[in-house]
Amino acid sequence: MRKEDMVKLISAEGFEFVIDKDAAMVSQTINNMLTSPGSFAETQHGEVTFPEISTTILEKICKYFYWHLQFASGKETEFPIEPELTLELMMAANYLHT
Amino acid sequence: MMGGICSRKREQLVIENGGCRGVSERFCKIASSKWLGNSFSRPIVDCQPGRGKCPSLMDLCIYKIREDIDKYSSFSILPRDISQQIFNELIHSRCLTDVSLKAFRDCALQDVFLGEYPGVKDSWMDFISSQGSSLLSVDISSSDVTDSGLALLKDCPNLQTFAFNYTDQLSEHGLKHISGLSNLTSLSFKKCDAITAEGMRAFSNLINLEKLDLERCSGIHGGFFHLKGLLKLKSLNIRCCKCVTDLDLKAISGITSLKELQAFSSNITDVGVSYLKGLHNLTMLNLEGCNITNACLESISALVALAVLNLNRCRLNDDGWEKFSGNKNLKVLSLGFSDITDACLVHLKDLTNLESLNLDSCGIGDEGLANLTGLTLLKTLELSDTEVASNGLRHLSGLTNLENLNLSFTLVNDSSLKKLSGLTSLKSLNLDARQITDAGLAALTSLTGLTHLDLFGARISDSGTKCLQYFKNLQSLEICGGGLTDAGVKNIKDLASLTLLNLSQNCNLTDKTLELASGLTALVSLNVSNSCITREGLQYLKPLKNLRSLSLESCKVTASDIKNLQSDALPNLISFRPE
Structure with a gap:
């Protein structure tokens, strides 16, 4: 996998998730960050930091990105959400337009 | 109901009144697809995971x-x-x-829309008022909230929109609780007996009110002077308020901000209309079913801003229309079910901005239509139940913007229909008349944009259905003249956009028809009543997942057969016959 096909998402605690760019682009917000014209740090380094999103939530969000791609390709499974994560997950989903 | 092209007249009234009575006559037409849209409040598609579009x-x-x-x-x-x-x-x-x-x-x-929601009562108002100054819109229609519940709204001073329709729990005393909500711009109390002349005092402080809906309130007579100071009021709805008289209109004659007045089926006479003369901003006036005559035309001609005027079902004849030609801004004019004749139409020919004209059941004939040739912006023309015959259609040939044309129950015949062949903007055409046959349909194959075609009583045979291939965009089709067999349905099976199909009263149709229709998966409404359909044919309907209405009266099918089909395969089916 080429480096430019991957992006690095960094949680509030500094934990790094390296995922496919295609997956990350499911988020409208990340899509905008990575494709906006000009030389934003995000565009240049393929790296986005989320100081307000915890590691647990960011991991869940990455899983959702891949689930979304699967769904789009016709594999319609259920996406599990733990009740204790729901509220925090919603706030992140709201921010990420996901 | 201009352009209510698929509905029978008796249903038009029902729809106008906002009633929710279904279609009762066994073999009457399925009402229009509009009716289906109105009566089911929830959309079909429930965005649950696992159904096509990926949920966010x-x-x-x-x-x-x-x-x-x-x-x-x-x-x-x-x-x-x-x-x-x-x-x-x-x-x-x-x-x-x-x-x-x-x-x-x-x-x-910001929004609490609990209209029609079950179980809403005073204790819920405590939760509503806890939203405080954020709250902008509330609907508690049909709830059991009483005066004391309403009192809690005082904690929501920014409320802009409030609806409390269909309530009998409120008193005129309780209405006082809204009098402090001076940010209200829209207020709705449909069919609410608490709105009395005295109760309306509560409205007098609502100086920002733009929209007031008192439809079907029975006690508002005498209270209109409380509205005098509402100088931002743009829209007033007093439909079906039988108690409203001319004096009530006098009380609002100074509210020149008014743009819309709905007084459908109230007790207003010509004198009442004369009080409206100063409302120079009025663009919409609905006086359908009021007790008015041609004497009010002079007053109406003073309303130069009028764009929409409904005078259906009034006591109008041909006198005094010469004053009327000044209403140049009129776009929608409804004169249906009155005693006007061709002599009246002479005075409409200068209304060149007209986009919609309803002459339903008037004494209009071929000569009168000559006055419409200059109304080239017309999109909707309703000529149902008039004396229009074959010679009249030539006057319509130049109305190339026409999208909706109703010629049902007129005297037009097959040979004259070629005069319509250039009206290629037509989307909806009603030719529900017994003398129309295959030959007439064959003259219309250039109308490829048609989405609604009503041939309910026309005598269309199997060979006539070959012409239907030209109407690939059809969403609704009615052919109920009795002449179709399964062979004709073969020419319908590829009309993939159909959502409404009525083939009732073609008594020779068999289960084969349902087999042919099984590919029409967009169908929402299907009627094959009075045919040879049997229980065995129902299996073919299983792919019609969007079906909500199914009518198979006088077939060899029972209510329980359809219920089985519903629970097996058609979860969206909510209306069926026999039931």
Whole structure:
């Protein structure tokens, strides 16, 4: 996998998730960050930091990105959400337009 | 009901009145697809996971919360727009209860739309008022909220829109509680007996009010002077308020901000209309079914801003229309069900901005239509039940913007229909007349944009259906003249856009027809009553997942056969016959 096909998402605690760019682009917000014209740090380094999103939530969000791609390709499974994560997950989903 | 092209007249009235009576006559037409749209409040597509479009993470979280709603004690930590989405979903799915409501206290919600929601009562008002100054819109129509519940709204000073329709729990005393809500711009109290002349005093302080809806209130006579100071009022609805008299209109004659006045079926006479003369901003006036005559035309001609005028079902004849030609801004004019004749139409020919003209059941004939040739912006023309015959259609040939044309129950014949062949903007055409046959249909194959075609009583045979291949965009089709067999249905099976199909009264149709229709998966409404359909044919309907209405009266099919089909395969089916 080429480096430019991957992006690095960094949680509030500094934990790094390296995922496919295609997956990350499911988020409208990340899509905008990575494709906006000009030389934003995000565009240049393929790296986005989320100081307000915890590691647990960011991991869940990455899983959702891949689930979304699967769904789009016709594999319609259920996406599990733990009740204790729901509220925090919603706030992140709201921010990420996901 | 201009352009209510598929509806029979008796239903038009029902729709106008906003009633929810279904179609009762066994073999009458399926009412229009509009009726289906109006009567079912929830959309068909429920955005649940696993049905096509990928749900967003936000959607998934909301569904999850809905499932476990009892586990949440408060959503007040969430940003307002998120808790609003959860709240709306709980209402939409009917999952909001006395208990789950508590989690939404102090969530700074902006909208609380609980109209028709079961179980809404005074204790819910405590939750509503806890939204405080954030709250902008509330609908508690058909609820059991009383005066004391309404009193709690005083904590929501920014409320802009409030609807409390269909209530009998409120008193005129309770109405006082809204008199302090001076930010209200829209207020609706349909069919509410508490709105008395005295009760209306509560409205006098609502100086920002733009829209007031008092439809079907029976006690408002004498209270209109309380509205005098509402100088921003733009829209007033007093439809079906039988108590309203001319003096009430006198009381509002100075509210020159008024743009819309709906007085359908009230007790207004020509004298009352004369009080409206100064309302120079009025663009919409509905006096359908009022006790008015040609004497009011002079007053109406003073309303130069009028764009929409409904005078259906009034006591109008041919006198005095010469004054009327000044209403150059008119776009929609309804004169249906009155005694006007061709002599009246002479005075309409200068209304060149007209886009819609309703002459339903008037004494109009071929000569009168000559006056319409200059009305080239016309999109909708209703000539049902008139004396229009074959010689008249040539006057319509130049109306190339026509989109809706109703010629049902007229005297037009096959040979004259070629005069319509150039009207290629037509989307909806009603030729429900017995003398129309295959030959007439064959003259119309250039009208490829048609989406609605009504040949209810026309005598169309199997060979005539070959012409239907030119109408690939058809969404609704009615052919009920008795001449079709299964062979004709072969020419219908490829009309993939059809959502409404009525083939009733073609008594030779068999199960083969249902087999042929099984590919029409967009169908929402299907009627094959009075045919040879049997229980065995029902299996072919299983792919019609969008079907909501099915009529198979006088067939060899029982109600329980259809119920079995419904539970097996057609979850969206909500209206069927026999039942």
